[in-house]
Amino acid sequence: MPRSVGRSVRRKDGDDKVTGRALYIDDLTFPGMLHGMTVRATIPCGRIDRVRPAFDTTGFVLVDRHDIPGRNVVAGIMDDQPCLAVHEVRHAAEPIMLVAHEERDALARVHVDIDYTPATPVFEPRWSSECFKSLVIEKGRLDAGFAEAYTVVEGEYRTGHQEQLYLETNGVIAVPEGGGMTVYGSLQCPHYVHRALVMALGLQAGQVRVVQAETGGGFGGKEEYPSILACHAALLARKAGRPVKMIYDRAEDMWATTKRHPSIVRHRTGVTREGRITAMDIDLVLDGGAYCTLSPVVLSRASIHASGPYRCDHIRIRGRAMMTNTPPNGAFRGFGAPQSQFATEVHMDRIAETLGIDPVAVREQNALRPGDTTATGQVLGEDASAVEVLQAAVRKSKYHEKRARWRGTGKGIGLSLFFHGSGFTGSGEVTLASKASVELTAGGVRVLVSSTEIGQGTRTMHAQIVADALGIPYEVVETAAVDTAVVPDSGPTVASRTCMVVGRLLQRAAGDLKARLGRLSPAAYFAAHGPLVVTAEYEPPPGAAWDEQAYRGDAYGSYGWGCHVAEIDVRPDTWAVQPVRMTAVAEIGRAIHPMMATGQIEGGTAQGVAWALLEEVVMRDGAMANHTLTNYLIPTAADTPRIDTVILERPYAHGPFGAKGVGEMPIDGPAPAIVNALRHAGYDVRAIPATPERVMKAGRL
Amino acid sequence: MQLTLTVNGTARTFDGDPAMPLLWYLRDGLALTGAKFGCGTGVCGACTVHIDGSPARACTTPMKSAAGKTVVTIEGLDAAHPVKQAWQEINVPQCGYCQTGQIMSAAALLASTPKPDDEDIDAALRGNICRCGTYQRIRDAVKKAAGVTA
Numbered sequence: 001m002p003r004s005v006g007r008s009v010r011r012k013d014g015d016d017k018v019t020g021r022a023l024y025i026d027d028l029t030f031p032g033m034l035h036g037m038t039v040r041a042t043i044p045c046g047r048i049d050r051v052r053p054a055f056d057t058t059g060f061v062l063v064d065r066h067d068i069p070g071r072n073v074v075a076g077i078m079d080d081q082p083c084l085a086v087h088e089v090r091h092a093a094e095p096i097m098l099v100a101h102e103e104r105d106a107l108a109r110v111h112v113d114i115d116y117t118p119a120t121p122v123f124e125p126r127w128s129s130e131c132f133k134s135l136v137i138e139k140g141r142l143d144a145g146f147a148e149a150y151t152v153v154e155g156e157y158r159t160g161h162q163e164q165l166y167l168e169t170n171g172v173i174a175v176p177e178g179g180g181m182t183v184y185g186s187l188q189c190p191h192y193v194h195r196a197l198v199m200a201l202g203l204q205a206g207q208v209r210v211v212q213a214e215t216g217g218g219f220g221g222k223e224e225y226p227s228i229l230a231c232h233a234a235l236l237a238r239k240a241g242r243p244v245k246m247i248y249d250r251a252e253d254m255w256a257t258t259k260r261h262p263s264i265v266r267h268r269t270g271v272t273r274e275g276r277i278t279a280m281d282i283d284l285v286l287d288g289g290a291y292c293t294l295s296p297v298v299l300s301r302a303s304i305h306a307s308g309p310y311r312c313d314h315i316r317i318r319g320r321a322m323m324t325n326t327p328p329n330g331a332f333r334g335f336g337a338p339q340s341q342f343a344t345e346v347h348m349d350r351i352a353e354t355l356g357i358d359p360v361a362v363r364e365q366n367a368l369r370p371g372d373t374t375a376t377g378q379v380l381g382e383d384a385s386a387v388e389v390l391q392a393a394v395r396k397s398k399y400h401e402k403r404a405r406w407r408g409t410g411k412g413i414g415l416s417l418f419f420h421g422s423g424f425t426g427s428g429e430v431t432l433a434s435k436a437s438v439e440l441t442a443g444g445v446r447v448l449v450s451s452t453e454i455g456q457g458t459r460t461m462h463a464q465i466v467a468d469a470l471g472i473p474y475e476v477v478e479t480a481a482v483d484t485a486v487v488p489d490s491g492p493t494v495a496s497r498t499c500m501v502v503g504r505l506l507q508r509a510a511g512d513l514k515a516r517l518g519r520l521s522p523a524a525y526f527a528a529h530g531p532l533v534v535t536a537e538y539e540p541p542p543g544a545a546w547d548e549q550a551y552r553g554d555a556y557g558s559y560g561w562g563c564h565v566a567e568i569d570v571r572p573d574t575w576a577v578q579p580v581r582m583t584a585v586a587e588i589g590r591a592i593h594p595m596m597a598t599g600q601i602e603g604g605t606a607q608g609v610a611w612a613l614l615e616e617v618v619m620r621d622g623a624m625a626n627h628t629l630t631n632y633l634i635p636t637a638a639d640t641p642r643i644d645t646v647i648l649e650r651p652y653a654h655g656p657f658g659a660k661g662v663g664e665m666p667i668d669g670p671a672p673a674i675v676n677a678l679r680h681a682g683y684d685v686r687a688i689p690a691t692p693e694r695v696m697k698a699g700r701l
Numbered sequence: 702m703q704l705t706l707t708v709n710g711t712a713r714t715f716d717g718d719p720a721m722p723l724l725w726y727l728r729d730g731l732a733l734t735g736a737k738f739g740c741g742t743g744v745c746g747a748c749t750v751h752i753d754g755s756p757a758r759a760c761t762t763p764m765k766s767a768a769g770k771t772v773v774t775i776e777g778l779d780a781a782h783p784v785k786q787a788w789q790e791i792n793v794p795q796c797g798y799c800q801t802g803q804i805m806s807a808a809a810l811l812a813s814t815p816k817p818d819d820e821d822i823d824a825a826l827r828g829n830i831c832r833c834g835t836y837q838r839i840r841d842a843v844k845k846a847a848g849v850t851a
Contacts, residue, residue: 010790018785018804021735457795599835604834637829
């Protein structure tokens with residue numbers, strides 16, 4: 001039996017996506033279906049005095065906050081966001097009312113007069129009086145570390161918003177069925193949506209069903225946002241007694257939905273004359289926007305990654321996620337780690353520069369190795385690969401040769417070294433207690449998980465793991481549609497956990513199934529004994545411990561390790577920066593499907609390059625002013641440099657076939673590598689995106 | 702105003718608003734949902750179809766511009782078309798939402814330029830955005846379909 005793990009087998013979803021048969025949410029219709037829309041605030045902050053429809057409402061279904069049968073809350077971490085505003089407006093896209101009509105075009109006639117008493121908004125997170133979460137990570141004694149230092153290097157670094165810009169906008173269809181509600185949607189986390197619907201509709205869990213349609217990209221943008229949209233469509237559908245489809249157009253999706261948290265990170269680092277880091281004092285502020293959403297956990301990940309892949313005995317990391325009067329920020333690939341490691345890695349090049357040491361040497365000297373402890377005190381295993389990825393990237397890119405040769409030519413080369421924890425932070429996986437099942441079918445087996453396919457290859461990769469664990473052909477492993485009425489809760493499809501955590505559950509379930517089958521093939525067992533479902537539930541790696549109050553212990557099951565090298569050209573007349581080539585080295589334990597893993601690395605790298613150079617969200621009066629694809633630019637083939645990917649494999653004992661996560665890590669590296677290349681080319685840039693204007697105004701080195 | 706056009710080999714008569722985008726006619730009128738709505742402004746390329754053999758953005762093409770023309774959508778492109786085959790063999794799609802548009806642009810390129818080089822490919826597909834970042838595999842797949850070495 002040829003194994004499928006490690007081979008780039010045909011994607012399970014490939015044929016449907018190539019022929020146009022794959023059905024995304026807007027490709028579905030239901031009899032009697034209405035089209036819904038959201039009436040939103042027009043000011044960033046204030047009190048609602050009066051709401052009055054100012055159009056002929058004949059033939060329309062109208063929903064306001066009085067039509068909410070359950071709690072007027074979008075279920076989340078803090079339950080602070082209303083489905084529909086009550087009195088207070090906290091951001092300019094705040095939903096106030098919902099409208100539906102049989103004809104999509106009729107929605108253009110909707111006009112609602114809203115009277116407000118405006119209040120003064122806050123847009124600067126450091127000046128906000130409301131903090132969603134603050135935390136401190138302490139290791140050793142900072143004063144002792146600084147006492148050892150030869151010099152102290154300080155700096156402040158900033159990153160901006162970034163829109164996920166999945167090519168398919170957010171959309172759902174709510175269908176009232178037998179007193180309950182079924183919601184079909186473009187989404188990452190069906191059980192998040194399920195929980196939100198139960199809470200807002202006041203229904204029992206068994207009365208609500210959530211089904212994922214084919215999903216045109218997520219990147220975190222369909223992690224928690226679909227919950228509010230699903231509640232809106234369901235409220236309309238409940239009132240109308242008919243199915244309601246809500247699909248955002250591009251402008252609304254960009255204007256109203258979550259984005260990457262902007263960050264301000266300050267570093268104060270003690271170093272010896274030889275470049276050894278003796279103390280790291282890091283202060284991190286994230287702009288959370290108007291409601292909490294996932295900000296506390298984004299802050300956790302950002303903070304835990306803020307000291308980078310470096311060993312240091314004396315560390316203090318202080319993090320805060322602050323409220324501002326902009327639409328809530330949320331999950332975006334990397335989940336805080338790209339922001340904090342941007343600061344660390346630009347700072348590392350400035351440390352090297354201050355000491356007159358090679359940037360590679362300063363990193364190599366301080367890089368975390370097996371047996372070292374992280375900022376939270378986690379002891380790293382044998383798969384800690386910072387040095388290996390650094391050396392591989394330097395070699396592959398001919399970093400030193402180009403660095404010497406390009407000085408003063410307008411070309412630049414820069415690198416970044418980074419790591420990324422796979423799975424939920426701290427005790428998150430224990431709390432989730434995820435389940436995954438495998439089921440016998442007449443011809444093979446079927447995978448039952450709530451992990452969604454959003455392009456990253458979930459179905460294919462899970463089928464490969466199950467096929468090899470059972471010793472059966474990949475082709476006879478099917479994957480069930482994600483439907484909360486059918487599949488167990490495998491946790492959300494986020495945090496690079498779908499392979500490492502859920503894949504491991506499937507490997508265990510398949511192992512148990514194989515033992516049950518004895519000497520029979522799946523088909524023979526099925527024929528003889530009928531259906532059989534085997535389920536595995538999450539168990540933490542032995543000895544793993546986490547203290548949520550103190551932020552001490554094993555923050556993640558394992559880490560992936562990466563090094564990126566950016567090569568750029570700076571036009572001296574326009575200050576435009578052309579990324580020419582990226583070298584991306586990633587150590588991910590095991591590549592279950594090498595081509596898809598490479599696709600994740602290329603895609604994350606392309607998004608990271610664009611975050612560094614191209615993607616600028618212009619906020620005006622608390623809302624995105626450039627909310628179209630003509631003035632918020634995302635990369636085309638011409639904007640995406642050649643990407644040379646190298647995958648290294650140092651197996652993780654508790655990952656399926658040794659695999660760790662790969663989806664998020666590639667976006668941690670490109671931005672600091674590019675800014676360090678700009679530094680090499682003579683431009684002192686400390687904030688991204690490094691637009692021509694920022695490069696023009698940057699200090700010259 | 703009544704107008705006629707041919708879609709995937711079938712003659713059609715349209716009797717609606719001549720300013721309506723072709724994309725809505727294809728998707729809502731004919732249930733050909735392979736062409737996608739991405740931006741509505743002709744920038745992203747997810748709605749790419751062929752009009753008289755040339756790639757066109759269905760979201761910004763009013764019905765009156767399609768009058769008398771021959772429209773081919775992804776559903777009308779032969780299953781054995783070398784571009785479709787190459788796309789499947791190289792596992793190009795990730796989320797897949799842009800891919801039908803990418804394939805239509807690539808097929809139009811190969812019809813006019815059977816042996817494209819990198820510059821030809823980039824020029825022809827410049828208007829097709831892929832947020833998953835599958836550009837390197839797209840280039841490889843176009844070359845494979847054209848029978849030129851990658």
